[in-house]
Amino acid sequence: MNTLIVSQENEIGYIYFNRPEQANTINEEMIEELEITIEQFSQNDKLKALIFRGYREIFVSGGDLNQHQQMSGNQVYPLLYRVGKLLDQIAKLNVITIAAVEGKAIGGGCEIVSSCDFCVASSSATFQFIQARLGITTAWGGGSRLMKKIGTKKGLQLLLTGEQISSHQGHHIGLVDWVYEDEHFTHSLKKLLKKLTRPSKPAIYTFKKMAQLVESGVSPSQIYPLEAQGCAECWDLEKHQKSVNYILSPLLKQKSNE
Numbered sequence: 001m002n003t004l005i006v007s008q009e010n011e012i013g014y015i016y017f018n019r020p021e022q023a024n025t026i027n028e029e030m031i032e033e034l035e036i037t038i039e040q041f042s043q044n045d046k047l048k049a050l051i052f053r054g055y056r057e058i059f060v061s062g063g064d065l066n067q068h069q070q071m072s073g074n075q076v077y078p079l080l081y082r083v084g085k086l087l088d089q090i091a092k093l094n095v096i097t098i099a100a101v102e103g104k105a106i107g108g109g110c111e112i113v114s115s116c117d118f119c120v121a122s123s124s125a126t127f128q129f130i131q132a133r134l135g136i137t138t139a140w141g142g143g144s145r146l147m148k149k150i151g152t153k154k155g156l157q158l159l160l161t162g163e164q165i166s167s168h169q170g171h172h173i174g175l176v177d178w179v180y181e182d183e184h185f186t187h188s189l190k191k192l193l194k195k196l197t198r199p200s201k202p203a204i205y206t207f208k209k210m211a212q213l214v215e216s217g218v219s220p221s222q223i224y225p226l227e228a229q230g231c232a233e234c235w236d237l238e239k240h241q242k243s244v245n246y247i248l249s250p251l252l253k254q255k256s257n258e
């Protein structure tokens with residue numbers, strides 16, 4: 001890969017955006033490499049979580065502005081649609097997706113953030129849906145996902161003003177889920193991942209499916225069969241049996257009687 005560094009540690013995949021000389025701008029080569037990587041991870045049935053990261057100063061600085069000079073609206077539409085489809089695939093992955101943002105997320109970089117389940121930000125990270133200030137709109141589905149995530153009014157405000165917000169402001173409005181001190185970011189992220197990936201893979205898959213159905217307006221009275229099915233699929237897993245045996249173990253009983 002020329003624009004990404006892809007790795008996997010046990011059940012967690014990592015995609016590092018790796019174009020520091022161009023401030024992690026998303027060009028066509030990166031789009032292609034992201035499509036290949038997402039397709040590969042989507043086939044990986046051991047995976048529980050997928051983390052997107054940049055580098056300390058920049059997460060992603062958005063789409064390639066050179067294209068804005070070189071292409072007409074009609075010429076660029078297929079490319080915008082293609083990236084929108086890619087972010088939709090990310091949003092539909094049956095693993096936990098996390099945008100781990102240190103530094104700046106600008107334009108399309110923020111659209112990647114809103115296509116993930118969660119955003120973990122360093123205390124000095126910033127977020128800017130800058131598109132309106134460039135005279136355009138979000139283009140990759142990230143604007144509507146932002147509204148879904150933080151509410152239409154707040155989302156509209158952020159999109160219309162194109163203002164830069166801090167990680168703490170992002171946390172206040174619900175764009176950012178955890179904020180960690182810069183110097184402890186990686187360590188805190190790893191501790192969080194340990195907690196989030198404790199469930200079994202089938203449990204994570206079911207919870208993700210439930211979230212997607214609730215997001216799309218399906219009522220819980222239509223989702224309970226999926227929940228029952230999902231729970232039944234976990235029932236025979238060693239993790240379930242071991243946990244139950246531990247709780248029922250005499251040792252635990254004796255401790256709780258002390």
Ligand SMILES: CC[C@H](C(=O)O)C(=O)SCCNC(=O)CCNC(=O)[C@H](O)C(C)(C)COP(=O)(O)OP(=O)(O)OC[C@H]1O[C@@H](n2cnc3c(N)ncnc32)[C@H](O)[C@@H]1OP(=O)(O)O
Nearest residue numbers: 021022023025061062063064065066106107108138139140
């Ligand atoms: C739907 C998405 C939407 C779209 O594509 O339609 C967009 O995302 S539009 C793009 C929105 N992004 C921006 O407007 C960010 C513009 N860049 C900056 O504000 C700065 O470059 C910053 C803050 C990201 C980094 O600043 P810093 O001073 O650290 O570095 P430089 O500015 O010197 O940048 C280094 C190098 O990268 C080039 N660069 C940076 N951003 C872009 C970009 N978005 N497109 C193309 N090229 C970009 C910059 O020109 C420098 O190149 P060099 O050859 O060294 O001059």
